[in-house]
Amino acid sequence: MFSVLSTNHGNLSHNLGGDSAIVYSDINFYSNKVRPFRALRINPDNHYGFTYYDHEFTRNIGLNEYTVDFINVSISHTSPYDITDTIINYNGFKTLILRPYVNSRDNSGGIDAHNRLADTGAYYGRGNFFLAANAPMTEHQGFYNGSAANSLFRYDADLELYINYEQHVRLDTFTKNFKKFLKTNDEVIIELQVKQLITNPLQTVHLTNYQDADLEDKYFSIIRLSFHPIDEISTLTLQMIQ
């Protein structure tokens, strides 16, 4: 399913499957696209065709968790494709690895390109099925597993679109959420100690009369709060959010 003919590999079949990794970095290139196919195409025989051209995605190539392969498939629509591998070795000491639970391969889902409309038997809908329910694998089937975040989606009323985890990891909200972990030059972090008892971390902070800069139109998220309930001194670490 995920195999394509590649000019870079002697016109032989090259499999685009493998382990997926979402990346957020301040020094290395990343795309946060992980699926190895570009799109699905509905063929007249009601099969799915998978398209791979003009596509880029990232995968972990399994040497270790710090090695990511950024793959670019050529723009040409016709096979064999020109596939560019850019291997990035992250410095393990400067990389935070998150390992959310990933469901087992046995209980992974799959899509059968030759049964696009199948809704019965081992298929629970539109060619989708659990690996264990439809063994053995065929060459027309592709499988995937991941964290539970990959089961979530929402309707964005402003965009009038459904958004899943694939899209979520490319939104500003996602990068903002991970920005505090990185050494960046475009982030403003303020640590402030005040003679005031602030006990509630569920607040957005606005600073007035800050001595070093005009922050009147800026707002901050609390990323650390400590307070002494008797001395009534509070220390806040604040991340500028707008």
Next chain:
Amino acid sequence: MRIDCLKYEWARGTEDIDINFFSSVAPTLIETIDLFDYYQDETMSEIEYSFEDVDSDNIFYVKTSNLSFNCINDNLISDTLLFDFFAVFESNKYLKWKLNYYDDNDSLIYSGIIYKDGVSVESVEDKILNIVCIGYEKEFKDYFAKDPLKAWDTEPVIQSFSSGVNGLTYLSLRDSILKNFTNVDFNFFSNFYHFINTYLCSEKPFTYQQNIATDPFYIKFKDDYNVLHLKTGYSCYVLDKVNKFTWFDSFIKPMGWIWYFYLNKLIIQERATTDYDVLNIDCSEVEVSQSLSHRYNQFQVNNVVIMDGSYFDLGYNRTAA
């Protein structure tokens, strides 16, 4: 100012997993005292909410909000001796204590749990006890890390897709959470506009491309090619027999959300949130010191990598890392 300490005991013979405030097995309230009557001056620690941390091996973990202080065994106000209240010389695994800290305005400013091993005798001669109170995060994890994820429940199933996406069943994420964490008070429960209430949770993995030409109810996905691709579903984790905490952590962490307890309520929020009411701090009046930097010194990394499963087929028959 007062520090209410509530002593609870579970019935003898209660299963170890149920000796927990999140269990359906309720303990008996034995006694409540004000620890401020016993407080030894200048021993109070700070209370800190830092939510999470990374250890020296770059392992990420959730931090509890803790409080510690010393108390003296007896006083002129109360007849209760702390050695007895905390059963210092008794071996009893069925005891736990809740602590609620109120400020001078009688507002609750901190709550946590005191475990038996959180009480130590600093000085037998001077009858001084050191008390460590731990945030509810530990109690939550201890209980739900041993509680299996519930099977997919069909009520109430939302069935708003009418476009021929047969087989795509889902619940709101809100219901999926509440069905599993029945004794937990979540911040999104009473806030209709909380982002958790906008999310849906698919029962099964699903990949789908609509046929624009024939489908009258065309649904759009934020995908360059309008592919709906859900790599996993709730049932994958039920089939794997994972516990509730593992499932919870498996979507909180990769989404970039954080969780912690604040005043007995479990808070889920975006790590960098703009959702809360604004607190204005006038630096000219209250500021003691300040520093500004371009990074959060707690962390020193250049990359965040979230391991996200795998793609495989007949030709790439690999397991996930």
